[in-house]
Amino acid sequence: MPPNTYHNMSDLFANWQLLSFSDGGWGWRMLGGFWSTIQIAVGAYVLGLTIGLFGALGKLHGSTITRWLLEIYTTLIRAVPELVLILLLYYAGTGAINSLLDAMGHPPIDISGLVAGIAVLGIVQGAYATEVIRGAIRAVPRGQIEAAQAFGMSSITTLRRVTIPAMIPHAIPGLANLWLIVAKDTALLAVVGFSELALVTRQAAGVTHAYWVFFLAAGALYLSLTLFSNLLFKRLEKHARRGQPELS
C-alpha cells in the first residue's frame, strides 16, 4: 500500500506505540477505562435483573397499586431517551441524596461515579428486564405451576423451583440483548464525566490527535466484550433449553 496517499492510514501504522503499556503509552488507561466499563455494565445488569424479577412478579401478582406504580415506571423509563434519563437520574439522584443528607444534618457526600453509574443504568435496565421476565413467566405453562401447588409446594418454593427455572429459557434471548445494550450504554456515562472506556478514548484521542488508533482500539475492546458474551449466552441458552427438543 503506498503510504503517502493514505495520510490517516500511515498515522495509524505510525502511532500504534501510543497504546503501549510503558511510560507515555495509553495502554493502561485504556484498559482501566475498559475495566470500569465492565464493572458498571455487570453491576447495572445485575441490578437490572433484580429489579426486573421483582418488577415482573409485582406486575403479575402484586396489588393494584403495585401494578400501577410498576406500569408507570416501565412506561416512563422506556419512553424517555437513555441519555436524558442518565442526566436526569444522575443529577436529580445525587442532588436528592445530598439534600436528604443536608436535611438530616449530615455534610454532602461525593457519590462515586461507579455507584451512580450502576444505579442509573440499573434502573433503566430494570424497566426493560421487568417486561422481558414478565413475558417469560407468562410463557411457563400454567399446568407446571399448578402441579407444584397440587403437591403442596409453598409459593416461595414454587417460584424458586419451578417458575424461575422454567421461565429462564424464554427470558435468555431478551436478557442477552439487554446485556449488549447495557455494555454499550456505559459509554453514555461519559456525559456525566465518568471515566469509562469511551471517555478515556476521547481524552486520549484529543491529546494525541491519533483518532484512528484510539477509536479502533476502543472498538476492538467493545467488540471483544460483545463476542465473548455472545458465546457465553449461547452456551447458557443451550443449557437452559436442554429439556426442550430442537425445532427443526
Add this chain to the structure above:
Amino acid sequence: MDNGLHRSSNEAVVVENLHKQFGDLEVLRGVSLRAHEGDVLSIIGSSGSGKSTLLRCINLLELPTSGEIKVAGEAILFNKTKKGLVPTDIKQVERLRTKLGMVFQSFNLWSHMTVLQNVMEVPIHVLKLPKAEAREQAEHFLNRVGLWEKRDQFPAFLSGGQQQRAAIARALAIGPRVMLFDEPTSALDPELVGEVLKVIKDLANEGRTMILVTHEMKFARDVSNQVIFLHNGLVEESGTSQQVFYETQSERCKAFVSSIH
C-alpha cells in the same frame, strides 16, 4: 398433629355439599362424596358437568364457593368471604395437599427437570427427605411404571404415555393417602392409552385409594367399587359399579353408560 387420634375411622376424602361458581356460572351445585381407604371412586359424566372442577376442589386448585372438605379425616379450615371460601391456614392446605397425589390430563411434568428429578422434587423440597433416600424411592417408582431406563431423559423427549406414567410415579413418590386422576388418558393417542390404564389398574389392585375422573367407561366399570355420575353440577346417580352401570336408575345416566353395553 398426625397421631391418628382425631381421625374419624378410615375416611380418606369427604366432600360435603360442595358448591362452586365461576362468576354467574354455577358449576357445582351441592355435591357430596365419600371415599374410604382402599376405595376406587370413579366420577363420570358428560363434558362440562363439573368433574374436573370437583376433583380440583379437593386439593383446592379451585376454591369452592361453599361446602366442606375433609382429607385424611381432617377438615380443611375456611374463612367465609363474599367471594367464597378462603383457606384459613395455607400451611394446613400445603400439608394436606401432600397427601393427595394428583395426576393431570396434560401430565404437567416440570419441563426443566429430568424424569428422575421430577419424581424426586417434592420428596426433597417439600417433604424434606434426604436426597439419597428420595432418589432410591424415585427409582423404585420409576421402575414400577416401567420408566427406569428413561430416568435421565427430559419429559419433552418422551411419548405421551411415558410422560403420564412418569407423572404417576411423581404422584406416588409423595406417599399420598389418595391418588387423584383427572382424565389421565384423554390426551393420549389411542395406542398409548393401554399402558397407562394398566399402571392405574395395578395400583387399584394393590389397594390404593383413588378418585378417578374418566371417560373410559369400561375401565371405570372394571376398576371402581364406587361410581358417581355427575350431571349439571349435581350427583345424578351414585353407587357401586354394578349399580351405576347395570341397575341404573336415572334415564340420563342410563343413556350415558349405554355405550359400553
